Amino acid sequence: MRYALLVLGGPYSHQAAHSALRFAHAAIARGHRVDTVFFYHDGIYNAAHFAAPPQDEPHLVDAWRDLQRTQGTALQVCVAAALRRGLLDAREAERHGKSGASLEPPFELTGLGQLLDIGQTHERLITFAP
């Protein structure tokens, strides 16, 4: 089946992101596809480009990047939720007169409409919240 995940919790502050990653790997191991992860509310912090956790802790942002790299999973971040919380990609940074981007590919800013679309195009949507 095609799975999508909705992640509402930021990395480390709550277990939501950890659980989502563990679920993603287990679903893939069972032969499913995890085609999309949509980050909303504080979940957008999973896309923080400059995240630098201690060396002896899991690097969640990298783990998401790895998922995209190995499975082709789309990592979609709600643009409104990201902007108000200070995560801007290069285009939004320029639009707002900021130097430097705090969100980079493979994470992509998208509209909330994408989340509604996901429900139509994936067989299962599982939410992990803080």
Add this chain to the structure above:
Amino acid sequence: MLLHLLNRAPSSSSVHQDVLRAMGEEDELILIEDGVFGAVSAQVQHLPGLEGRLFALREDLESRGLAGRCDARVIIVDMDGFVALTEEAQRTVSWF
């Protein structure tokens, strides 16, 4: 049939009451993250009426030192089993 996910302990949040009221007769409930604290014998009374429909995630029990304290009425599943539950349910509703 819906699968409900609960990640709060009954000892710290009353959301479990809302979950129980919203569950249909065949719906299932899986305790994950801090929700697994509701699986211990002294707490599982707060999740009545779910015989055969109440699950807890093994890795969250183990990381919290609860593996030996899970009530017999709770069915322990690993992540693979959790995924299987989501396959069987038409939709999954998360409560927090």
Add this chain to the structure above:
Amino acid sequence: MSEIPEAPHGDLLVMLRHAPHGGLWLREALDVALVGAAFGQSVSLLLMGDGVWALLQGQGPGPLGQKGSQSTFEMLEMYDIERLYVDADSLEARGLTRDDLLLPVIEVSTPELSTVLAGHRQIFNF
């Protein structure tokens, strides 16, 4: 006695369980509902727990100028979101009746809750 006039059904059910102002859950939940409606889906809201406070009359903006949700709720009709379900127990526990609320609602008894959930293709629970 059932308050629900017809079998609940729709494309999208957004459950609201958080009150206004204390956090962003309610705002971001309503955004999902509004976007769903804008995309032509039939959208219902179900207010449970502290989510019922979201419909209380007489709310205002926050002290720092934060937008509240009252104006969003007043816009719902424009977006074709007409089915506002409210958990009757949650209202009663908070000393509220439908007369205290901004908009007409369909009160849902506990046994009817699962029917509301079952009647919608997609459910978001905030």
